Amino acid sequence: MDFFERQDKARRHTAFLVFYFVVAVVLLIGAVYLAVLLVFGGFQLKNGADETAASWSQASMFLGTTVATLGVIGTGSFFKTLSLARGGRAVAELLDGRLVNPNSTDAQERKLLNVVEEMAIASGVPVPQVYVMDGEPGINAFAAGHSASDAAISVTRGAMTMLTRDELQGVIAHEFSHLLNGDMKLNLRLMGLIFGILCLTVIGRVLIRTRGRKNPLPLLGLALIIIGWVGVLFGRLIQAAVSREREFLADASAVQFTRNPSGLANALKKIGGITEGSQLQSDRAEEASHLFFANGLKSRFFGFATHPPLAERIKALDPSFDGNYPSVVLPDLPATVIPPPMPGVSHLAPPPPPPPPPLALVAAAQPPPLPVVGPPPLPTAPAIIAQQTIVADIGKPRTEHLQYAVDLHQAVPPTIQTAARDPLGAHAMVCAFLLAEDAAAREKQLDELGRATVEAVRDETRRIWPDVQGIPPQARIPLVDLALPALRRLSPSQFEQFRSAVNTLIASDEQTDLFEFMLQKLVMRHLDTRFYPERRPVTQFYDLRPLVRDAGILLSATAYAGADDPAQAQAAFAKGAESLGHIARAEIPWLPPTECDLKHLDAALDRFAQSVPQIKKNVLTACAETVSADNMIQQREAEILRAIADALDCPLPPFLQS
Amino acid sequence: MLLLSCGFIGLVAVLLIVFIIGGYNSLVTLRNRYKNAYSQIDVQLKRRYDLIPNLVESAKGYLAHERGTLEAVIAARNTAVTANTRAAQNPGDSSAMKEISSAESALSGVMGRLFALAESYPDLKANTTMLNLMEELTSTENKVSFARQAYNDSVMAYNTRREVFPTNLIAGPFNFGPAELFVIEKPEQKDAPKVSF
Numbered sequence: 118m119d120f121f122e123r124q125d126k127a128r129r130h131t132a133f134l135v136f137y138f139v140v141a142v143v144l145l146i147g148a149v150y151l152a153v154l155l156v157f158g159g160f161q162l163k164n165g166a167d168e169t170a171a172s173w174s175q176a177s178m179f180l181g182t183t184v185a186t187l188g189v190i191g192t193g194s195f196f197k198t199l200s201l202a203r204g205g206r207a208v209a210e211l212l213d214g215r216l217v218n219p220n221s222t223d224a225q226e227r228k229l230l231n232v233v234e235e236m237a238i239a240s241g242v243p244v245p246q247v248y249v250m251d252g253e254p255g256i257n258a259f260a261a262g263h264s265a266s267d268a269a270i271s272v273t274r275g276a277m278t279m280l281t282r283d284e285l286q287g288v289i290a291h292e293f294s295h296l297l298n299g300d301m302k303l304n305l306r307l308m309g310l311i312f313g314i315l316c317l318t319v320i321g322r323v324l325i326r327t328r329g330r331k332n333p334l335p336l337l338g339l340a341l342i343i344i345g346w347v348g349v350l351f352g353r354l355i356q357a358a359v360s361r362e363r364e365f366l367a368d369a370s371a372v373q374f375t376r377n378p379s380g381l382a383n384a385l386k387k388i389g390g391i392t393e394g395s396q397l398q399s400d401r402a403e404e405a406s407h408l409f410f411a412n413g414l415k416s417r418f419f420g421f422a423t424h425p426p427l428a429e430r431i432k433a434l435d436p437s438f439d440g441n442y443p444s445v446v447l448p449d450l451p452a453t454v455i456p457p458p459m460p461g462v463s464h465l466a467p468p469p470p471p472p473p474p475p476l477a478l479v480a481a482a483q484p485p486p487l488p489v490v491g492p493p494p495l496p497t498a499p500a501i502i503a504q505q506t507i508v509a510d511i512g513k514p515r516t517e518h519l520q521y522a523v524d525l526h527q528a529v530p531p532t533i534q535t536a537a538r539d540p541l542g543a544h545a546m547v548c549a550f551l552l553a554e555d556a557a558a559r560e561k562q563l564d565e566l567g568r569a570t571v572e573a574v575r576d577e578t579r580r581i582w583p584d585v586q587g588i589p590p591q592a593r594i595p596l597v598d599l600a601l602p603a604l605r606r607l608s609p610s611q612f613e614q615f616r617s618a619v620n621t622l623i624a625s626d627e628q629t630d631l632f633e634f635m636l637q638k639l640v641m642r643h644l645d646t647r648f649y650p651e652r653r654p655v656t657q658f659y660d661l662r663p664l665v666r667d668a669g670i671l672l673s674a675t676a677y678a679g680a681d682d683p684a685q686a687q688a689a690f691a692k693g694a695e696s697l698g699h700i701a702r703a704e705i706p707w708l709p710p711t712e713c714d715l716k717h718l719d720a721a722l723d724r725f726a727q728s729v730p731q732i733k734k735n736v737l738t739a740c741a742e743t744v745s746a747d748n749m750i751q752q753r754e755a756e757i758l759r760a761i762a763d764a765l766d767c768p769l770p771p772f773l774q775s
Numbered sequence: 776m777l778l779l780s781c782g783f784i785g786l787v788a789v790l791l792i793v794f795i796i797g798g799y800n801s802l803v804t805l806r807n808r809y810k811n812a813y814s815q816i817d818v819q820l821k822r823r824y825d826l827i828p829n830l831v832e833s834a835k836g837y838l839a840h841e842r843g844t845l846e847a848v849i850a851a852r853n854t855a856v857t858a859n860t861r862a863a864q865n866p867g868d869s870s871a872m873k874e875i876s877s878a879e880s881a882l883s884g885v886m887g888r889l890f891a892l893a894e895s896y897p898d899l900k901a902n903t904t905m906l907n908l909m910e911e912l913t914s915t916e917n918k919v920s921f922a923r924q925a926y927n928d929s930v931m932a933y934n935t936r937r938e939v940f941p942t943n944l945i946a947g948p949f950n951f952g953p954a955e956l957f958v959i960e961k962p963e964q965k966d967a968p969k970v971s972f
Contacts, residue, residue, distance in 0.1 A: 188786045196793045200800060210804060216811045218818050316789055323788045540815065541921035571924075573917035580914060606815060608928030611921075 121511075121734040121767075126299075134303070134355060138310050141351040142190055145314070145344060150182045152340035156333045189320055194313030201305045204267030204646065205260070206246055208305070208408070212399050214248030214271045219602040220538035225277050231526070232282065232289050233270055234599055238525060239374075239518035240293060241759075241768040243601040243643045245270045249277055255393035256280065256384065259408035260292035262301050264766055266643040275393060276410075280384055287371060287381030288410055294370035297512040297768060300363050304408050307359065311352040312404065318345030360407035360423040368430060376516040382434040385411070389427050389442035507741040507758070508734065511767045518770040525595055530584045533596065536577075540607055543600035544570075544615055545577035547640060549585040550593055551622040551633060552578070562625050569621045570614040590632060590752060594759060595771060597639060604640070605647045612648050616641065631678060631753060634715045635760035638722075642764065658728035661701040661735065667721035668697055668736060669706035671761065673713040675743045679754045685747070693743030700735050722764040733765045798945040805936055806867075809929040809954055813866030815922040816957070820859050820879075823915045827852045827886075830908045834889070837899040841892055848889055851882040867930060867954030880960040886912075923957050930954045 157178065201207050206216075217226050230247055237244040245260070245268035253273035262268035270292050272285075280288065295301060324338030372378045388395045388411050395411035402413045412424045424430075431438045510518075526534070536542030548566055553559045559582075567575035588596065607615055619640065623633045658664055676690035687707060694705040725736060740761055744754045755772050762769035831845050838845060858878035862871040890909065893899050900906070933954055937946045945951075 185783075185786065189789050192786070192789050192793060196797065200797065210807055216807075216814075218814055220818055222818070222821075316792075319792060320788060539819070539918055540925065541918045544921075571921070573921050577914060577917055580910070606812070606925065608812070608925040609932075610928055611925055 121730040125730050134306065134310070134359065137355050138352075141314070141348060141355075142187070144351075145190070145317070145348045146183050146186045148344045148347070149186045149317075149341065150179055152337065152344060153178060153182050156336045156340065186317070189316050190313040192313075193316030194309050197312035198306070198309035201309060202263075204264075205262030205269030205301070206248075206267070208259075208261035208308075208405055209246070209248040209269040209271040211401055212250060212271065212397075212405060213252055213401075214250050214269075217247045217249055219244075219247075219606075220535065228282055229272065229277050229285065232286050235519060235522040235526065236286070236289050236293050238522035238595045238598060239770060240297060240512070240514040241518075241598075241762075241770045242268075242296070243598045245296070246602055246605065248272075249274060250397075250399070252399065253397055255396050255398075256388045256391065256411070257395045257397060257413055258288050258292055258410040259405065260295050260301060261304065261405075261408055262296070263305065264302070264646070265296065265768060266646045268296055268301065273397070275391070276384075279387060279391070283377060283380035284384035284387065286375055287377065287384050290371035290374045291367045291381060291410055294367040294374065295363070298363065298366065298370065300367070303359065304405075307352075307356055307407060308404055311349065311356065314345065314348040314352050316345075317348060318342050321345055356407045357423045361425055364424050364430070365433065368433065370513075372434065374514055374516070375519065378434045382431050382438070385427055385431045385434070386438075386442055389431075390444055507745075507769070508738050510770050511737070511762065514770045517773050521771050521773060522595070525592060529588065529592065529596065532581060532584045533588065534599075536581050537596055537600040538603050540603050540611070541573060541577055542581070543603035544574055544607070544611075544618075545581055546585060546600055547597065547604075547615075547636070548574065548578045548618055548622060549582050550597075550636060551619065552582060552585075553626060558626065562622055565621050565625055566618055569618040574614075574618065591755065591772070593632075593636075594639065594756075597636065601640075601643055604644055609648055612644065631715070631756060631760075634719070635756055638719065638760060639763055656727055656729055658724070658732060661697075661732055662703060664724060664728065664732070665701055665703045665705060667724050668701070668739070669694075669708050670713040670717045670721040671725070671736060672697070672705060672739060672743055673708040673710075674718050675740050675754070675757055675761075676746075677710055677713070678757045679744055679747065679751060689743045689746035692746040693739040693741075696742065697735060697739040722761065725765055733767060737762060737765065737767060794941070795945060798942045799949060801936060802933070802942060802946060802949070802951050805929065805933040806951065806954075809926060809933050810866045812922070812926040812929045813863065813957075816919060816926055817859065817863045819915055819918045819922055820855075823912065823919065824852055824856050824859070826908060826912050826915065830889075830905070830912065833902065833905050833908060834893065834899060837896050837902070837905075838892065844885070844889055844892060847885050848882075851878070851885045854878045855882045866926075867933075869953075869955045872955035872957055876958050879957075883916075883959055920959075923959070927956050927958075930956055 154175075209216075217230060219230065221227060221230065226249070229249070233247050234244050242265040245262070245265075248269055248271035250271060250273045254275045255273055256276045256279060258270065258272040258276050260268060260270045270289065272288070276285065276288060318341065321338045321341030321344075324334045324341060327334040327338070368381065371381055375381075395409070395413060397409075397413040402409075406413045407423045409423070411427065412422065414423075428438070428440055533546065536546045552562055563575055563579055566578060604612075604615070619637055623637060661668070672690050672693045673686075675693070676686040679689055680686040690707055694707070698705045725733065740758060744750055744758055750758075750772070759769055827848065831848055835845065855875070855878040858871070858875040862868070862875040865871050893905070893909070936942050937951055937953065
């Protein structure tokens with residue numbers, strides 16, 4: 118099952134979910150009506166109403182209950198869904214998560230961030246925001262969000278401190294498979310719907326408090342509470358059924374990804390071995406229980422358990438598991454370091470109680486000694502990539518990709534790495550990517566940059582430019598992915614400045630090249646979801662027919678990128694267009710360069726982003742065929758392919774040396 | 776009829792609850808946002824506080840006659856560290872923010888004096904360690920000011936939401952106090968000591 122089938126399956130799951138939910142709501146309306154009939158019927162009998170009035174009032178009663186119940190559930194679901202529209206961070210903050218600084222220097226946080234960053238680069242998605250639930254001693258984690266651009270990964274303090282790097286990697290890989298399997302959107306929908314039903318019980322609680330003689334409302338309130346809880350029970354059953362199935366799948370994908378079953382298995386064993394297990398303290402955990410890595414709530418009956426039993430999951434990974442959980446030896450936590458007295462003028466006032474350890478940084482501040490052996494060479498893009506693996510790799514990173522991410526971490530100069538994790542530095546890094554090689558043109562650009570933003574940005578860009586210059590193009594996109602968490606921390610007004618700075622720099626040389634276009638598209642697309650949450654593409658195209666011209670633009674542009682000679686380009690185009698035209702049952706038009714420039718390409722990509730996964734797959738396959746028509750994938754071609762895949766929300770892992 | 780009105784009451788109740796929850800959550804979100812924004816300043820400030828002793832250590836040999844300035848730098852740095860520890864625990868708190876603001880203003884002033892002083896010592900200026908440190912400090916300073924801008928933006932957003940109708944009805948009962956900006960006064964040029972050659 119490939120990425121697109123899994124996405125399709127997730128979409129179908131959503132359809133089922135809505136169906137079950139409608140059934141549950143109809144049943145609930147019936148139950149509420151029955152309760153109303155009993156409560157008010159009893160009152161009316163006592164008052165001796167005549168029969169015709171009674172039958173009339175029954176009709177209006179039915180209408181009333183239906184409207185009221187639908188209204189309550191509808192409003193509740195609507196508002197919950199609205200509040201979850203902010204994506205993963207809304208859920209992470211709901212559960213008291215603390216956003217971890219991308220440039221944190223705390224050893225535990227650094228370990229967590231590095232694992233997440235490597236995983237994201239290997240899968241070709243922007244690095245998600247990382248949260249820590251400080252109040253949770255147990256071992257658990259979850260991923261939430263609508264898409265890769267607004268995803269958040271949250272782990273408990275227990276998971277961060279008690280798991281080794283390998284175990285943590287297993288847990289994070291599990292969460293990334295949820296992210297890549299399209300489970301997250303499904304999960305957010307589920308949270309919204311269940312909350313609507315939960316609202317019934319809230320109304321019940323309000324009604325039960327009403328006072329007055331012969332007042333039937335408290336009785337109705339009681340009935341509503343009971344009905345509401347029965348409804349929530351329904352919801353839980355749906356929630357649990359969906360969740361359990363996807364947990365095994367995520368475990369399996371995680372192992373495929375890291376090729377290290379023992380990491381994940383040991384993490385699960387540790388959960389079994391500690392007293393806190395995977396339980397959560399937060400009382401809001403219930404709403405989000407199906408998101409978690411392991412059961413977050415106290416044990417439930419099988420039908421309601423959101424996760425398969427721990428032992429069963431471990432057995433699937435490690436067949437030799439005998440059911441005995443090893444007792445967990447906690448690793449030594451780095452105790453709060455009491456720094457030695459400050460160097461320098463010794464007779465000065467004693468340093469204040471908890472100053473940061475200055476001595477540790479003396480070494481760091483010295484210029485690094487000349488390296489005896491040069492840094493490992495940056496992973497380079499291969500000349501030849503087998504076409505099949507391009508589409509097959511989407512959403513399914515392999516261990517080699519993980520290794521690429523680790524190598525990249527080591528090969529990028531430390532100044533750039535620090536820059537990518539700081540808001541100002543990340544801002545400057547993206548700007549530096551857009552600077553011209555020519556010194557005079559560059560100074561002009563820097564001048565314009567200073568005017569578009571603040572001087573600090575200009576100075577920082579100038580400072581890191583020499584280091585940025587040495588970074589090969591194929592390493593730049595992963596670095597931008599790495600910089601996104603820091604860029605998300607810009608304030609809205611700083612983001613506006615950032616946007617205008619990027620536009621200014623791109624416009625300054627009066628022509629937009631492919632790399633600039635792609636960079637802009639990538640950065641703005643992922644950041645727009647953060648700063649303008651309402652702009653989200655809705656699936657509109659279920660058929661390739663209306664997109665034939667857009668397909669022509671895409672394939673023509675790809676063909677021109679790969680070949681200088683028009684005849685050669687057309688041959689490459691024909692290779693991709695053939696199969697796609699067959700699927701669309703229409704001719705894919707071959708366009709002159711003026712009709713498939715970057716502006717047209719941008720519009721075409723926006724339209725394809727609104728199509729179903731199967732169409733995206735067909736188009737990407739056709740593009741890959743065009744690109745590999747001459748059995749060579751050049752740098753430009755690799756870039757355009759990544760830009761297309763990213764714009765269609767298909768995480769394409771970095772290209773590897775074959 | 777009773778039922779319809781009952782349903783109506785229910786609907787109004789739901790809307791009211793949704794409004795209260797929504798307003799409360801938006802305030803919590805904005806408060807978390809400025810607290811998070813402070814943690815970004817905190818990271819850079821700590822980096823800066825770590826660099827300063829190194830700078831003083833490297834400069835000590837060259838600036839033997841300027842002990843007073845070096846001591847003033849260390850003293851201002853120590854005051855700022857304490858103030859930052861307090862502010863980081865409770866970002867936005869009025870007194871803590873005023874304390875860090877004035878401590879940082881003082882530190883910026885005295886650092887400016889040190890930098891001006893260094894200008895007149897060619898040996899010091901030629902020292903690569905010193906140059907690296909000064910460059911690193913300037914960059915960190917820029918990062919602090921950038922993060923400070925983001926913090927102030929989010930404090931403004933929070934304070935505005937707190938004061939406008941209808942969230943101001945919620946802010947009071949649920950104890951959402953105003954948050955304080957982080958302002959650093961630019962060290963004025965006239966305070967810089969006269970450099971004698």
